[in-house]
Amino acid sequence: MYEIVFREEIAPDTWRYVVRAPEIAERRRAGQFVVLRVDDKGERFPLTIVGSDPDQGTIELIFQAVGTSTRLLADLQVGDEVIDLLGPLGHPTHIDCFGTCVVTGGGYGMAPVIPIAEALKDAGNRLIGINGARAREHVILEDRLREICDRVEVCTDDGSYGHQGFVTDVLRGIIEAGEQIDYVLAIGPTPMMRAVAELTRPRGIRTVVSLNPIMIDGTGMCGGCRVEVGGETKFACVDGPEFDGHLVNFDTLMRRQKMYDGMESEAQRMYRPHSTPCRQEEAAHGH
Amino acid sequence: MDTEVGMGRPPMPEQPPERRVGNFEEVPLGYSPEAAFAEARRCLQCKRPLCIEGCPVAVQIPEFIALMAEGKFTEAARKIKETNALPAICGRVCPQETQCELRCVLGKRGEPIAIGRLERFAADWELQHGEVEPPELPEPTGFSVAVVGSGPGGLACAADLAMRGHRVTIYELFHAAGGVLRYGIPRFRLPREVLDAELDYLRGLGVEIRLNFAVGRTATVDDLLREHDAILIATGAGLPRFLDIPGENLLGVYSANEFLTRVNLMHADLFPEYHTPVHCGQNVIVVGGGNVAMDSARTARRLGAGHVTVLYRRTRAEMPARAEEIVHAEEEGIEFRFLAAPVEMLGDDESWLRAMRCIRTELGEPDETARRRPIPIEGSEFEIPCDTAVIAIGSRAHPLVPDTTPDLEVGTRGYITIDDTGATSRPGVFAGGDIVTGSATVIQAMGAGRRAAESIHRYVTDHSGGEKA
Ligand SMILES: Cc1cc2nc3c(=O)[nH]c(=O)nc-3n(C[C@H](O)[C@H](O)[C@H](O)COP(=O)(O)OP(=O)(O)OC[C@H]3O[C@@H](n4cnc5c(N)ncnc54)[C@H](O)[C@@H]3O)c2cc1C
Ligand SMILES: Cc1cc2nc3c(=O)[nH]c(=O)nc-3n(C[C@H](O)[C@H](O)[C@H](O)COP(=O)(O)OP(=O)(O)OC[C@H]3O[C@@H](n4cnc5c(N)ncnc54)[C@H](O)[C@@H]3O)c2cc1C
Ligand code: SF4
Ligand code: SF4
Ligand code: FES
Numbered sequence: 186m187y188e189i190v191f192r193e194e195i196a197p198d199t200w201r202y203v204v205r206a207p208e209i210a211e212r213r214r215a216g217q218f219v220v221l222r223v224d225d226k227g228e229r230f231p232l233t234i235v236g237s238d239p240d241q242g243t244i245e246l247i248f249q250a251v252g253t254s255t256r257l258l259a260d261l262q263v264g265d266e267v268i269d270l271l272g273p274l275g276h277p278t279h280i281d282c283f284g285t286c287v288v289t290g291g292g293y294g295m296a297p298v299i300p301i302a303e304a305l306k307d308a309g310n311r312l313i314g315i316n317g318a319r320a321r322e323h324v325i326l327e328d329r330l331r332e333i334c335d336r337v338e339v340c341t342d343d344g345s346y347g348h349q350g351f352v353t354d355v356l357r358g359i360i361e362a363g364e365q366i367d368y369v370l371a372i373g374p375t376p377m378m379r380a381v382a383e384l385t386r387p388r389g390i391r392t393v394v395s396l397n398p399i400m401i402d403g404t405g406m407c408g409g410c411r412v413e414v415g416g417e418t419k420f421a422c423v424d425g426p427e428f429d430g431h432l433v434n435f436d437t438l439m440r441r442q443k444m445y446d447g448m449e450s451e452a453q454r455m456y457r458p459h460s461t462p463c464r465q466e467e468a469a470h471g472h
Numbered sequence: 473m474d475t476e477v478g479m480g481r482p483p484m485p486e487q488p489p490e491r492r493v494g495n496f497e498e499v500p501l502g503y504s505p506e507a508a509f510a511e512a513r514r515c516l517q518c519k520r521p522l523c524i525e526g527c528p529v530a531v532q533i534p535e536f537i538a539l540m541a542e543g544k545f546t547e548a549a550r551k552i553k554e555t556n557a558l559p560a561i562c563g564r565v566c567p568q569e570t571q572c573e574l575r576c577v578l579g580k581r582g583e584p585i586a587i588g589r590l591e592r593f594a595a596d597w598e599l600q601h602g603e604v605e606p607p608e609l610p611e612p613t614g615f616s617v618a619v620v621g622s623g624p625g626g627l628a629c630a631a632d633l634a635m636r637g638h639r640v641t642i643y644e645l646f647h648a649a650g651g652v653l654r655y656g657i658p659r660f661r662l663p664r665e666v667l668d669a670e671l672d673y674l675r676g677l678g679v680e681i682r683l684n685f686a687v688g689r690t691a692t693v694d695d696l697l698r699e700h701d702a703i704l705i706a707t708g709a710g711l712p713r714f715l716d717i718p719g720e721n722l723l724g725v726y727s728a729n730e731f732l733t734r735v736n737l738m739h740a741d742l743f744p745e746y747h748t749p750v751h752c753g754q755n756v757i758v759v760g761g762g763n764v765a766m767d768s769a770r771t772a773r774r775l776g777a778g779h780v781t782v783l784y785r786r787t788r789a790e791m792p793a794r795a796e797e798i799v800h801a802e803e804e805g806i807e808f809r810f811l812a813a814p815v816e817m818l819g820d821d822e823s824w825l826r827a828m829r830c831i832r833t834e835l836g837e838p839d840e841t842a843r844r845r846p847i848p849i850e851g852s853e854f855e856i857p858c859d860t861a862v863i864a865i866g867s868r869a870h871p872l873v874p875d876t877t878p879d880l881e882v883g884t885r886g887y888i889t890i891d892d893t894g895a896t897s898r899p900g901v902f903a904g905g906d907i908v909t910g911s912a913t914v915i916q917a918m919g920a921g922r923r924a925a926e927s928i929h930r931y932v933t934d935h936s937g938g939e940k941a
Contacts, residue, residue: 208690228747269647271684407730408712440823444723448749
């Protein structure tokens with residue numbers, strides 16, 4: 186059992202947890218993730234290891250409560266335990282001295298960016314961070330990004346904080362201003378990663394994305410996480426999760442992520458009968 | 473019921489097909505004491521019992537059957553356990569018709585002794601009557617052994633080492649132990665209470681099972697060697713194989729591993745009470761002809777699929793599945809289409825599977841597995857509509873341990889190379905089961921685990937003059 190030693194809500198429905206897992210804390214490297222199960226009826230689902238404290242034997246997870254499993258996790262309190270936690274899984278990020286790197290995260294995607302940005306910085310890269318979110322209250326980890334990066338830009342879809350627009354708008358601005366960019370890392374919702382890849386492709390800038398298909402075991406045993414990269418089928422959990430953004434078939438990824446959407450909302454109704462309805466429902470009901 | 477000595481075996485009572493397709497309860501219900509007794513008395517108690525030669529772990533078959541013929545069922549179970557730590561499981565899932573029962577002399581003229589059913593009966597009896605007691609353990613030796621993987625190979629090795637007084641820790645990456653017995657074989661063939669009882673027995677021997685531990689990730693073999701005196705790698709052949717044809721990433725196309733894991737390990741049949749979903753349509757095609765294909769097809773039926781087709785590129789005679797599973801599948805209304813292979817999966821506008829394009833095959837010369845090779849017949853393509861497909865065409869070696877263990881020798885297809893004692897190229901590291909042989913059987917994996925236990929015992933004692941420093 187893996188005890189939660191600290192939790193805080195860092196943005197609406199977005200949580201930072203510190204969980205006891207000494208073996209993982211000692212070994213994990215940037216880009217790796219865990220697969221966890223909240224209780225004995227729960228699903229196995231992946232979360233990136235954002236940081237760790239080997240002395241305390243803890244790891245840091247940041248997640249957005251979007252569905253049954255992440256909401257059940259968000260319901261736990263300090264002192265509660267997660268029943269299962271496996272890791273560190275996936276290939277560690279390939280880190281090198283590339284030159285000037287742009288690291289960009291959209292929404293909760295900012296969390297997995299942090300450990301990789303740290304590793305890139307340690308390897309001697311110059312770092313530009315772009316932190317994108319829907320609105321001001323959803324911007325997360327800005328201070329940590331500023332500590333790591335040489336320059337940070339923040340943007341929000343609605344313009345309530347920083348630049349108004351998407352991370353791609355900011356990235357385009359940086360490129361058009363004549364910055365020589367050698368490497369781009371983009372993590373976030375699939376459409377955002379796709380948009381970044383499309384922006385950098387014609388300019389020939391190496392672009393790395395971290396894919397988040399639905400997973401079960403996280404160790405190569407089910408093939409549920411398969412993604413198409415460069416025309417080949419890869420298992421994101423063992424061949425990735427990071428891939429060359431210019432080679433990823435984002436269409437397949439997005440469709441496969443939605444495979445169980447109908448069934449998932451059924452489960453959520455069952456488990457959260459009294460919970461606040463999701464944003465779309467609120468809108469639909471005219472609240 | 474015909475139970476007279478020298479005649480056929482008593483039939484196995486079973487859940488009727490129309491009822492069982494609506495539940496996941498076990499299909500064969502087990503012999504009554506009377507039937508078991510009668511069947512045991514049919515055994516000739518051969519002086520040179522050929523049946524034993526057919527069993528990969530040499531269960532003392534005539535001896536345990538003789539005890540049963542005296543009504544000493546619990547004693548019979550203990551006799552079996554001297555060589556087979558998991559009789560309730562093997563009695564259910566061994567392909568007896570190609571192993572022990574194939575060699576039984578009675579099979580020459582009539583039906584062989586139902587060795588598997590008797591084994592199951594004895595083990596169940598011991599369990600149900602609360603008569604399982606852990607054997608007396610010798611003094612602890614002070615040696616400690618790591619077993620990687622909690623499938624039948626790992627479990628058998630752990631049991632033997634524990635009975636020799638060694639401290640054993642099993643490391644398993646999943647959140648529950650049992651390997652294929654847990655995530656692959658459905659509970660209508662192997663009820664989970666049976667597996668859990670066997671695991672309890674093992675824990676009773678002092679074996680520690682560490683779950684959520686991926687060797688190669690959470691710690692490496694070299695890390696484990698610092699804590700343990702020897703290691704067995706029994707990580708299985710759990711990686712799925714796909715067909716490598718267009719459309720295989722459409723929604724509704726599963727590997728058998730994923731389909732079965734969702735149901736067996738994650739209880740997707742009880743969604744949404746359990747939170748893992750599975751998509752099972754009305755028209756399911758399972759590709760393959762082995763146990764895995766039968767299990768997938770019968771699982772789909774129980775998830776509510778109206779029509780399930782098994783597509784196999786050879787004929788019924790070449791199907792590697794256990795005979796009983798094929799019969800059970802047929803009784804459950806599963807359609808078999810032989811001599812055909814998929815060439816493409818076709819999707820609808822939303823990328824959901826809508827049909828499978830197949831090609832007819834004919835059998836040519838025997839291939840390296842001695843089965844006749846299927847050859848596609850040009851121009852014979854046809855389509856079968858379907859909304860779910862399950863690919864059950866075999867598996868691959870699990871690469872996690874070889875990839876993270878320097879100097880561990882593997883063969884061309886990634887299976888670990890061992891000598892005849894089970895030792896790998898790394899001193900103190902042994903291997904057995906599907907990770908060595910490729911996908912085989914439960915009892916073969918157990919046999920390998922037991923041989924490795926013997927070698928590990930010799931290795932740790934030889935390397936220290938018999939005493940732990
Ligand atoms: C390698 C990896 C690392 C990840 N790291 C993080 C992380 O650090 N923080 C974090 O918040 N999330 C992360 N995710 C995503 C996270 O696993 C999913 O949000 C989670 O599984 C959703 O489960 P649920 O039951 O709460 O939601 P569900 O009820 O399963 O789904 C709710 C909604 O989310 C969508 N969804 C489901 N799974 C995913 C997915 N994998 N990616 C995108 N959308 C999905 C569904 O389509 C649905 O619309 C990661 C995923 C992967 C593969
Ligand atoms: C669906 C299905 C039905 C079958 N039906 C039958 C049948 O009826 N009769 C029969 O005799 N045989 C059957 N078989 C075959 C039989 O189950 C296997 O041959 C047998 O289980 C192999 O045992 P094993 O111990 O080598 O490996 P497995 O049972 O595969 O166990 C390996 C274990 O190691 C774990 N593992 C892997 N890598 C690591 C790691 N790095 N760290 C920690 N743990 C790890 C895995 O999670 C798994 O639990 C069937 C197989 C399947 C898939
Ligand atoms: S273990 Fe399997 S092969 Fe051996 S006697 Fe029992 S059923 Fe037969
Ligand atoms: S060969 Fe058949 S009859 Fe002879 S001892 Fe074995 S089970 Fe009994
Ligand atoms: S999650 Fe099962 S293979 Fe990747």
